[in-house]
Amino acid sequence: MKRSKWIMFLLVLALTAAACSSTSGSEATTTTATGSGASSTTQATTTTAAGSGASSTTEATPKPSLEGVDLTLWGWSSSDAENSALSDLVAQFSADTGANAEFQAQAEFDVALQAALASGAPPDVFYVDSFKLPDLADAGVLAPVPDGALSDPDDIYPSLRNAFTFNGTWYCPPKDFSTLALVYDPDVLAAAGVDVPTTWDELEAAAATLTTGDVAAIAAGDAQAGLTMGVEYPRWGVFLFQAGVALTDDAVTKITLDNDAARTALQFVADQYAAGSFIKPQAVDAGWAGEAFGQGKAAMTIEGNWIVGYLQDAFPDKNFAVAELPAGPAGMGTFAFTVCYGVAEGAKNPDASWAFVEYLTNAKGSLAWTNAFNVMPARKSVSADWIASHPDLNAFVAGSAYAHRWGFVPGFNDVVGVFNENAEGIVDGSASVDDLITKVTQAGEDVLH
Template structure:
């Protein structure tokens, strides 16, 4: 992952819910009536500046001042919990979408639809991305997902077409593996990066996170094992993050990779690299390629001040409006959440249209399990490590299902 985008972190421990339940009562500190605060993870200078400009525009439109308080992405949840305990929550918190259910489950967030925000024009997958148990708590400005990146020159020289199915991907990866160059690079490390990268294979094959030992999930992990057995994947894939994968691709050590748009800025620094992008191959021709949604959502904490919450809702509506979405997405290489903004984005950045196509069928990791996602993530991480270093996929995933169910 790159810059501020912690698109695939697991949520905070569920003990946080107990903390929230205990502290989300009572009076908060006195607030400056015309100054509204947004807690986010825009610590990178560029993204901090872009967010400040957007907040200035929305603040001017609404007649208030909007300020951001930025901390590293890994600290947003803990910072918000500390602020909740001292009754000093900000007016808006920009959570990683996988963390949002923890606050929502404890009753710590406000239903955005009650504040006047509509989900009209937003794809169902992105609505789910910002929802918990059917209630819309988080508005996304833009989202990211995974896609297949490929080296145009390498594929052209080898006479290999961009693959669209699993069989084609396996055959292409075999042909493109030469010397120190592997046909494909992906992250199967023991962290959320690996889980994020496995979900397109699990979901596209009809697998489900509620039954990790199901035959469709086993088949998906067997496919990864087959790529490794072919020699098309490096054995180091079990240790690689998505940033490592991008480094291998840029160094010419991989002809193709699974990665996301947060790598585009870095890819473009190597002028000699002619790269292309396509949807992740599906198990069979005509099947949907279903990838995970990543990114952040803007939420309004329940601070006990309905009037401030209504104004905070209007700020969120502005920041997540079509105009601001498009502005932000064009700078950050993300895809606008709004369908009309995404259509304009496709025309403005035609080389990345495959990302918009992938987003159209993408899913939220927490849509089915909500705050229970971390247990599944941790269980899958262990399963990858075991299966790709010798254990059968079936045995590794059976143990993963038991671990996910028990929470241990």
């Protein structure tokens, strides 16, 4: 499967497949606890990583006693709403199993995890972003998924398993996935007589019409911008996709920005910031785009499913709706993001760690989590239930048909850093689109060759 398209993500297809996908060729007998449902496999099964290029025979292993076992889960803190929802699920795990489990959000996650891994005292379970997976797997600090540790692995979307498979080895199961979409205030658009934009031209016109003041006035809460968006590749990249290009080729062997399509996309974004109709959230005293949107400092933003729970928690009176991202000259394009629950190689209590992961990612745990925080489930068997419960979020689901994977190769983080640095330069006037293309291309060549 090419990196550029995660067609397998499309949850709508699961509406017709969900009835039969729950068995996934597995003949395991399971017993389920209350709450999110920790499964205990009592019969050996054979599973194949569909689409992952790796197959394994899974001998069912009895689940360890977790009574009194201390377990920690580390993740980054995206919002109080996410922290609270995950803490509730972890608390249910403790109640159901007798373990003493705790979710600990790390303000500086990457720094904290690197230090913990280096010291030989990692948390029992921790987030692994698909972008970081190649580096961690290549460094040998991640334990592969043991045979029989997880129930019904074929129920997980193959493309999501692929995201956490490196050199043929599957390292961790996804907790969920999200796509980027256009989040907007329907009341503000209606008052301004603006339709939801569906093309770049319409987006440019809408953002200009909806912008009612300069940055100082917006920061003071006396005006609004048309759109707020982070100055970074995970947001600007969607415009490249919509222009028919990407940062790299599908095999991630070379940078592919030195062309007219990429220049058109990047200049389009640069022009909107220069006009003042796009703003970066930090310029108006907001920590991220979701906060700026919630505060009414912008009429639109480009964000993922995670913004839904955040807005409902932090801005419960905020009216918002979601639409697919506007199409560019080459059509539709967005990103798909996913995170897994990883266990360190040489973990102090691997059986308990994997039992914890199983609880969080089996069908019941997956549905409990994604219903609580409005991200999309990684399992086919629960997708129909999720879609039925979230009809207003269909734009996120639709995006999965043409989403591009967030992930590259070991060491590529430096290249994305150069992109982000030069994107900031474009916004503040110290760099040009050609500067970004030149410097990112050189950084990419240094990493890829």
